[in-house]
Amino acid sequence: MMTLFDPDNTPAHQAPTGGPIIMDGRRPDGERPGGYQSPLLEGLNPQQREAVEYRGPALLIIAGAGSGKTSVLTRRIASLLETREAWPSQILAITFTNKAAAEMQGRVKAILGQGADGMWISTFHSSCVRILRREAENAGLSASFSIYDSADTKVTLKRIIKSLDADTLGFTPGNASAKISKLKNELADVDSYSRNANMSDPQEVMFVEIFRQYTQRLRAANALDFDDLIGETVYLFRAFPKVAALYRRRFRHILVDEYQDTNHAQYSLVRELTRPVDPELADEMEATGVHVRNLRDATGGIPGASLTVVGDSDQSIYAFRGADTRNITEFERDFPGTKVILLEQNYRSTQNILSAANAVIGHNFDRKDKKLWSAGGDGEKIVGFTAYSGHDEAQFVADEIEVLHSAGMAYRDMAVFYRTNAQTRALEEILVRSAVPYRVVGGTKFYERAEIKDALAYLISVANPNDELALRRILNTPKRGIGPATETGLASFAEANQISFRQAMRDCASLGLGPKVTGAILKLAALLDEAALKIDPANPAGQANVSELLTFLLDGSGLLTLLRGSRDPQDEARAENIEELVAQTKDFNKENPDSGLVDFLTQVSLVAAADDLDDASGTVSLMTLHTAKGLEYEAVFLTGVEEGLLPHQMSANEPGGPAEERRLFYVGITRARQRLYLSLAMTRAQFGDINVAMPSRYLQEIPVALIDWKQSPGMANSRGGTQPRALNARRDGFGGGFAKRGEPQALPPAPKPKTEWTNRVSQVRDNGDLTLAAGDRIRHVDFGDGRVNQVTGDGTKRIAHVQFDTAGAKKLLIKIAPIEKI
DNA sequence: AGGTACATACTTTTT
């Protein structure tokens, strides 16, 4: 994966940007005959066609959801290559996920074949790692630097906060890392921050100290966190104009997808890369043998690369991560001479789905009005469903999935979205029970499992001996009798003698520890040293590949063997996971024969949630709304459309929060091609107890005629007049009472029980002080008769555990459940 | 050093 490029490897006769097509006949795939009509434009509408063909310094493509932007971007790249306006190596395309990058690379290759090799199509983070590893020395790093994920960052901060007693001032690893991340996204560092900090505020002083120590620890460990990857690359370019010039010269066409979600650091990176090269620097490059002649303009410098960005401010959902839509709204100002192209025709969804999406997003003010439209017809109505609980909602989803499946839709064409990862539990429980094949995309990722992180820490310790975090992780994993006391002893020994933790391990004999402990430490140090020798380029015995190295470390440490021998049944699963990792390293060796340990670790560090999405798996996909961005499915279930969840409680106080949540809802809606299901629950279990939920404010923004409520939220208005606002502001035209949920589920195109939701606050369901005890028999509106087995909780949160005669066991919130005693 | 038992606080979204 990590094919490092040589800035000098591009031929001297390369075509200047935007210049005439060079038909030099030196490329084997041959000349095009005159009058040749490129198939690249086939099937494109006029706007898409222009987006492919336009040439100029800057192009902004405002691409509504489903408007075919990936296709446009792909064909634009193919067009640049096909016309010989650019060599593959001159193209840098930035996507949001590695998966999107791989897909784009595949599509361009499918069009052009071999002529596509050498392009950089990757994420911001991957591109930056590539640059930083190559230029590590200038950045003050070694090329095998570690990449810290958020968990690593938190562990580091936790240690710092503990040593500073900063928790007394309210610092937690969570809030400190959030603040540091935010600053780094703004390209601030400790020094620039402390210059403007209010140092009379003790909390501020403490934060600066935390930030400083954190920066120092990462430096000492030869490590960068996610945000550093971008920031350090920008710093590198700013501090070393000659290094920057190499990349500015190389990348003549830069394309950025999902531009609305770029933050300031990423914006700055794009800026740096698209700056022109001064004539003097160009002279200097030429003098050192870098081919620049064909690139130089009248002034003798190299003009800035052409920049294409694609985005949609309505789909900006990463403000919490520093994304700034001003990057897109002010693009024309930032890059004078920008051409703007609007793609509004949607090729994905039915008109009903689009009308709902338009209506929802129309409630955000401060946006350029943009209406998606489709030529594909209205399609089915959106299906709405109000469940009694999260489990009930999950059951609805499972049932509808089965309905769709038996009507011929493949599982892989369906997806279930939710706002928070915590919602997966109920869904998974029911899907397992209903035997629906599913896959959770993202969530707790494979590489975040403890045993995998342990195994990886062994590899990291070999690749980067300065990584104290990784060393301390494996110090007593598996158990070697090295406790926390010994660990801190080693750390302070290292600190006092200005040596690395690793060296401290080698020298631990002078620490006067017990013979057993000393022996254990020395054995581990020797194991790591021996492993390092196996990948030392100077080793005459040759190089071990990643899987050989991992196997060696696992054997030497006994990690896998001990898990195998354990009686704990969970350890068996852990052992299997480690075996899976070994298998992955073997695959990696096979697919990347020229890549080594550091490349493998890089790849592992930068996998995104959506990356491990396997299209071939015949399963329903479960994911958060954030992960869903950029994907599409025939049928989409958008669950938990409730106040407090969507919009999420946490966003309520943040400026722009509710608007961002609305965009999130909009993103979810627009993922659906044919069928869209919106569901919510009247009560939701969280924190171990059950809370009453209210329909999301966004639901009332969808025109009533577009939704067919299988069960309306009318009965959600069941708490007296306490709620601030009823679901739908209109007070007329909503007759009807409670909807009845048909037994198990209605059949496919089902005669839909037309149930409009009602809005009358007077319609209160409140069982008041209804008391139930074990043994009572009750009747439930939907579940029929049943017997109370147990009552738990108290006050308004009393729960009856009921065994229904036909519907099975359920838990009901007594106060609001549609039940009566019989 | 390491295990167990109980208490506690936390849950937004992610490269």
Added chain:
DNA sequence: GTATGTACCT
């Protein structure tokens, strides 16, 4: 309801 932290025991 879970993951983490503390106290106490072996």
